[in-house]
Amino acid sequence: MTTTTPDIRETAAPKARRSRRRRGVMGNTGLSIATGIAAFLFLVPFYILIRNALSTDTAITGEHWELFPTNIQWGNITDLFDDPSVDFAQSMWNSLVVAVSMTVGILLVCSLAGYALARIPYRHANKIFYVVLGTLMVPSSVTFVPSFVLVSSLGWVDTYRGLIIPGLFSGFTCFLFRQYFLGFPKELEEAARVDGLGYWGAYWRVVVPNSLNFFAAMATITFINGWNAFLWPLVIGQDPGSWTVQVALSSYMTNQTVVFHTIFMATAVSILPLVFVFLFLQRWLVQGIAQTGIKG
Template sequence: MTAGTPSSRRRRRTGRGVLTTTGLYAAVVVAALLFLVPFYLIVRNALSTDAEITGENWQFLPTHLQWGNVSELFDDTTVEFGRSLWNSLVVAVLMTFGILLVCSLAGYGLARIPYRHADKVFYLVLATLMVPTAVTFVPSFVLVSSLGWVDTYRGLIVPGLFSGFTCFLFRQYFLGFPAELEEAARVDGLSHWGAYWRIVVPNSLNFFAAIATITFISGWNAFLWPLVIGQDPSAWTVQVALSSYMTNQTVNYHLIFMATAVSILPLVLVFLFLQRWLVQGIARTGIKG
């Protein structure tokens, strides 16, 4: 039996390549559709009545889009949803900037400043990752309460201004940062702070943007700590306000879905704007697998 001609082998390889590419595109399309299903349900139910949401006859879209649900959401006097959006924005933004500053300085110090106990300090930071949040929750609340920070932005923000995992990510990144740039800065007379602020930070904006995206999303989605600290409705964040639409007596389905749609919109915009930096930044941390 003779081997196939070069042209026939090329055709077979081309055919296999087309099938592989088609299969990959099909898998991506299926995954994208599955990913978009929850968003469709949120938008569809947000513009429906409670009867259309819970009814037996399912429709792809409601017969009449209930745009009045938007005004009902913000006009509800029992839940200051607009105020809760503002609270979440303030908490998420200030927490993001605070964590970027504190954890990047800590990570830079552990990676670059010579100190004989630097490894021990780093191991202590890693040890905090092994402590369950539930263990520190009550002591943190007692401390915040004793300081009079209940129902304040300080109580919502300050306890979360340090993250051991974020510090670890910054240290890993700075270990891979070109030391030659910092050495040149030191020759020019810059201190460690000067090298950090004028050399390292401007050349690490992609990584900072990635950490900022993750931190902002985490701060926006926080629920348990704001639920305990924000006892007055004026101090509620958006996640706490969402939970108030579901009680033991009633469930306002259309308001829950409308509030959900409004609350995820800032996260979608942030993610779409910063997704390129998010992927690049995580890829540069040195973490594999």
């Protein structure tokens, strides 16, 4: 009578699988906990913002902290837009015009520049590209005064032209577009040239329709930067009618008075466009940054 001994590998395999499964479950649990903690820490400032926006100044600065105000002050919204000292609705409109115009202008100018540097053969293309990169090394404070003198001499103070036109080129955005177009499939452009299209036709009919993810990502970043701009609009928009939302927010806190509930309500209202833009375009934002060819 012969006896067979079980293969060690056969008995060890189920144990190894169970061990890997256990480690996988523990890893997913740890990741979920870490994600939950990060989400909580991220949402706490927004909770405080909404809580204070719907409270009175006494509830904001009082000794006894309430998790949420028992008497919600919905009238703070009306007080914000009825404030005679600051036309907040006009400042929101000004910021929208500036941010949208800068987004469209920068996407057009920088995408054309990036495409030309990446695709059009020219012996000085690299030199021009190095000049564009050199602009990233120049602090904005160095060009601020000359830009203001130029805008002032053109009579563009307190105008949309003065707020928008000086910011219609970004060396960093141009760099990102060049990096993206270097990785764009050349076969599509060669097929377009076979059909008789030049560089402009290939760019407009082939490259742009197949690069909408990247354009959406750049549009998101540019819109947020344009909406959050403060120093340049503060200097150019000297008349209250040309204030952007960031300048209007600063006017609620002076050396004499600080109206807390108005500041918090104005801040909550001012971030709504950014939240909508980010939530709508977040998928394209991640994909677009991944397609720039930048590692690390």
